[in-house]
Amino acid sequence: MSASTPATSPSGTQAPTRGGFSRWVQRVTSGSTWTVYALLIVVFVAILVMNPSFGEPMSIMAFLKKAAPLIVLAIGQYFVIVSGEFDLSVGSLVGAQVVIAAKLIDGEESMTWPVIGLMVLFGLGVGLVNGLIVTLLKVPSFITTLGMMLVLYGAIRLWTGGAPTGSLTEGFRQWGRGGLPDTPGQFQVPYAVLITVVLGVVAVVVMRRPFGRTLVATGDNDVAAAFSGTAVWWVRTRAFLFSGFMATVAGILIGGYAGVTAQVGEGLEFMAITAVVLGGVVLGGGRGSVVAAMAGALTLDALFTLFNQLSLPSTIRPAVQGVIIIAAVAYAAMPRRSRTAPPGAPSSPTTPAGVPEPTVPKEPQPAAP
């Protein structure tokens, strides 16, 4: 570590006084949750400058309704990433769920709820398979879920003969499309937003409970977690179950939002991972907050809205996502302490989620005169 870390002692001069402002700057630039909130505000202000009508309640609600599925996916992805794994199968799973729903419901209103129930079981089943393969067969999650992504992609095309068939009912679609009060064209609070808020609250509560603590500890150091009595395989499998469930909800919301098309779900796994990383959650696990991951999803969607306002072609999206992933990972890997701590001061590693990092050796102090 020390070889690649130049002693940047002059940076200590940036914070001659430990005032409120410099502390704020420290927080915002710390690569933690504060960075994504600051970024979110900047992007929103930029959109509002470009297009003041974006600030109208109806426009904001339309934006949130559109962003809801990605936020839900980001919650699921957060659970998996913070536990030290990946889930690349969620995009394919969303696509599969929408296609399954359209084919099985096929316009029959009475089929709506049974099929939704079946979708939840299918989503949990996929999560369970992912989790057990990763934890019991010791296949790296990157490979497991990449394989699952291809399996789902291929199986759905095999099953439908290449392209989706059937149609969704109004009862199914209202969750992604409708809202309260139920008058299209007027101001309404979309159901999708309400569902997302509920799931977000549930996720926050779960992360504050012992399961959440164990999940983070497992992601940080699974050996230490195992020695301290954690059933690592079951903790991680549950993370994949969460992810499968969230992908199912996202599928219901996306199917409701825009109906069934052959391309639904494509590339969503990368969107979700980008969102989580943007939220300051560390790839490899152990650090990050779920609220920041949700904010990351919101920021990513806002960023694409901004690009649209700037008339940038939508084909630029993958490139931007790539830059974000690299930049966020590089940023998270930068040594932080030396930028803000005065020379010679005792170091205290910044850990965004307040989780101590027992495995990181203390970096050598800049040579104090």
Added chain:
Amino acid sequence: MRRSRVLMAGAATAALLFTAACSTDVPDAPAGGGETAAEAGEEASESGANSEWFVQADYDRQLAQRTAVPEGPAEQPWLQAIDPEYVDTAQYAKEGGKKLCFSNASVSNPWRVTGFITMQQQVEVLKTSGEISEFRVSDAADDDNKQISDIQAFVEAGDCDAIIISPSTTATLTPAVEAACESGKPVIVFDRGVNSDCMVTYIHPIGGYAYGADGAEFLVENLEPGSKVLALRILPGVDVLENRWAAADKIFSESDIEVVGQEFTGGDGAKIKDIVTQYLQRGDVDGIWMDAGDGAVAAVEAFEDAGKPYPVFMGEDELSFMRKWQETDMTALGAVYSNFQWRTPILAAQKIWNGEQVPAEWVLPQSPITGEDLDAYLEANKDMPSLHYAKFGGEDLPGYPEAWTNR
């Protein structure tokens, strides 16, 4: 530990990016076109269409073909041909049950799925009559390399009595098609073309310029001068789709219509709805032009959800859009890229085996569905599912309607 974590994340990121790049550049054009990339690259015109994909001669020819009276039976448009030049096929005449081989680019979109069902049903007819003993199909799943080896396998097997090819891309597949021609078996190419005329017949509807022009002219006629049109496109750089836009771009630029934007959507309903919603937040949109109908309903819903009046709309002859059109009674046009062309290669093979003449370039009619025809087409297709194409042309086949409804 920390170092290894960073390395792992870095490796994962690289893999992610690599996969992301792969997943976006697959040209899944929903339909084919009669133009070739090489043609389109040459002599780029400056006349209104500011596109390198615009070829004035092709544009003029296709627009003229729209009003041409095709030869052949009016009730069987899949056997009609516009301005045909017939070639002799006596050397391919063959008795008894024949083996027919088909190299398909893919069935990766509803248009191709619908067409392939029609094709299989037509094959069933000839199997029943004993003219086809075996129908062998290779699906290349939009992969050029796979399709090249598929065609090679047919040639090397040597027992195909005719080879039908629906090329995945134009330039890359040309040598493979030429190799198939050299094997001495009759080769039939349909939908997208190749840079060669070695095949016995090349079957395609009028083409992309006509498709794009139908919609653009409709919008210009039905909108007030100064109206705003949003163009929704699938992907850049696919010749068959670029031609549709090039024609529309030319017509819009010569009219008083303002094109407020052209956006690439990948045909994804969620993206389409998001983009249209954003345009509506910034100002009114009076018309929508689409280079393919995938996700058209999502665009219409964006107007509903924003509480805006329906635009003048160019969609396709896909049924979920046509049903939405009837339900909302909006001013719309269902552009058609004749799906019934999937029947024609089978019937062409039959003619070739009989030693009958076939057109060297078999241009099938292609006419859009207007508001006047809408109810009749929906009535005729009332049992058909969404994502089925109204002009599929299989109503008289014995498997109708179950083969298309139970897909």
